[in-house]
Amino acid sequence: ALAVTYVWLSKPKYTAELSFILSNSDQDAGSLYGIASQFGIDLGSGGSNDAFSGDNIIVLMNSRTMVQKALLKKPPGKNETLINILAEELKLDAGWNSKERTKGAFPLPDDPAKMTYIQDSLFRDVYGMIAKNILDVSRPDKRQSVYVVTTTATNELFSLYLTKYLVDVTSKFYIDTKTSLARQNLEMLQRETDSLRTLLSGSISATAEVYDRTFNLNPALQVQRAPAQEGQFRISALGTAYGEVVKNLELAKINLQKATPLYQVIDEPQFPLVAEKWGRLKALIVGGFAGGFLMALFLLIRRILSAFTS
Numbered sequence: 001a002l003a004v005t006y007v008w009l010s011k012p013k014y015t016a017e018l019s020f021i022l023s024n025s026d027q028d029a030g031s032l033y034g035i036a037s038q039f040g041i042d043l044g045s046g047g048s049n050d051a052f053s054g055d056n057i058i059v060l061m062n063s064r065t066m067v068q069k070a071l072l073k074k075p076p077g078k079n080e081t082l083i084n085i086l087a088e089e090l091k092l093d094a095g096w097n098s099k100e101r102t103k104g105a106f107p108l109p110d111d112p113a114k115m116t117y118i119q120d121s122l123f124r125d126v127y128g129m130i131a132k133n134i135l136d137v138s139r140p141d142k143r144q145s146v147y148v149v150t151t152t153a154t155n156e157l158f159s160l161y162l163t164k165y166l167v168d169v170t171s172k173f174y175i176d177t178k179t180s181l182a183r184q185n186l187e188m189l190q191r192e193t194d195s196l197r198t199l200l201s202g203s204i205s206a207t208a209e210v211y212d213r214t215f216n217l218n219p220a221l222q223v224q225r226a227p228a229q230e231g232q233f234r235i236s237a238l239g240t241a242y243g244e245v246v247k248n249l250e251l252a253k254i255n256l257q258k259a260t261p262l263y264q265v266i267d268e269p270q271f272p273l274v275a276e277k278w279g280r281l282k283a284l285i286v287g288g289f290a291g292g293f294l295m296a297l298f299l300l301i302r303r304i305l306s307a308f309t310s
Helices: 002-009 030-038 056-062 064-071 082-089 092-097 117-134 156-213 223-259 280-309
Strands: 013-023 135-138 146-153 262-267
Touching: 013 156, 056 064, 056 135, 056 146, 056 156, 064 082, 064 117, 064 156, 082 092, 082 117, 082 156, 117 135, 117 146, 146 156, 156 223, 156 262
Parallel strands: none
Antiparallel strands: 013 146, 013 262, 135 146
16 A cells, blocks of 8 residues: 555656767877878877776766756756756755745855855755766766766656756866867967968068069169068068968867867657656555565564563
8 A cells, every 4th residue: 555655646757868979089080190190290199098088987977066067057948947946846945945044045046156155055965966866877888988877857857958968068078178288279379370471471562562662773782672682581481480380280280189089979868758657556566565575574573472472
């Protein structure tokens, strides 16, 4: 009876599962290394040392920072963040408002900087519950770079969007971190290239004007030809520098491609999610076996006790 009553009153659980692949592109850039080495260019060894390799990405995805970024996002068409949706679903808001210490803490703001000390404490409790009972991040095959994120909750909207948002924010953080140095170098070289191109274009125009003024000049007046010769020398120097910077710019593009990880979603959850709930017949069978076992255990203990007392 207890089993059937529990199943009757309990809410169904919705499981959202997303699988994706996330790995370095060092192996994919092998052809680029070969081409560069033919010209005597060293792009690095392409080693596998990576702070995000293996199970480290699982630790990152389970971290409070990543989960918090996902929880503070709003699903499409909703004006509430995921954490507030979960709090209402689990009746946490009613419990918070019933206590003097946490009264008025709900709803939680969508910006961590706006959270009070009490709200931050409540968020930490919710995060602990999610990490322990709701969220699971795993790598089924340790030989592969395929990861699976699973969220199981009684709110269908929460399950789906926590899974998707968590993967989105973690992959963005991962890729931005891996490519930050290479991107900074590329942007610096791009600015230098644009600056040298502007200087070179200006020098060419200025030298051309000097040549126009000294056209058909008396060969005996060599001093007036000096500005044109200086301009030509400047064009040559700037042209050489521009060529070197352009070469370094192309290498920086290769390095950025080398540093950019491969990220691709394989399967992602979609509405409607499958509702998981015990049927009443199954609950009756399991409850019957459990009740029979407890009754037998009770009778056995009573007989043992009566044997000792008699």
